[in-house]
Amino acid sequence: MWNYLQNLTYWDWLALGTLLLILEVFGAGGYLLWIGVAAACVGVITFIAPELHWAIQFLLFGVLSIVTAVYWWRRQRSAAKPSAQPGLNQRGQEFIGRQFALHEAISGGRGKIRAGDSLWLVTGPDLPAGSQVRVIGQDGVLLRVEPA
Template identity: 70%
Template sequence: MWDYLQHLTYWDWLAFGTALLVLEIFGAGGYLLWIGIAALAVAATCFVVPVPWELQYLLFGVLAILTAVFWWRYQRAAGREPQGPGLNRRGSELIGRQFALHDAIVGGRGKIRVADSLWLVSGPDLPAGTLVRVSGQDGALLLVEKA
């Protein structure tokens, strides 16, 4: 076995990298992806230039760590994107905007059309077509007042 490990070719690294990528497909969660890419990079290097076995293992270790750190930093930076104040409050971006009533407000309830959606509104009784301003939100119900 020791003799085999001291005489690895690019085919061995290619097989190892492919096996890691196949295992990644079965749900490793990204952990084997970067190690597999490092093994494939070593295979490409050994194909172009004959590399002694010590350097192959060193190159594989360094590339595996570098690719993992690169991905970790990328994921960490992507996770820091600011979440808007309207996260999980879909209608909050409508506050302050004006719309015409689609259905009259009767008994405190009516509807406005926003793009291709109808929103349930609550406010003073007003006829259809009246311009209203969204003043707040209570869950999926928009609070309106006459503009």
């Protein structure tokens, strides 16, 4: 084993890089991608300079793994921008401030409104069906309303 490590060739590094990239495809979540790229880079460097000592090859592999991972991490952080539609996946948020007619009377603090093509459960003071209410908030799937 020791003899093998002392005589690494560019094929060994390219094989390691390919293996890591294949494992990445099976769901490593990006962790093996940059280590695989670093192994491939060491393979290219070893192809250009085949007399490179094995310890320097491993050192290059470690440094390139860290550099590529940090580079990608910084790039991802700088590319993250707040959404132009912050309530996109929060369906009830779009109804806050709007008025609706009660579809079912609010009795015991619960009732229903028709908003868009759906019926929504609402909480608020007891009111008869057909009354106008304004949505003032959301608690999970329940909309909080007040008389309009």
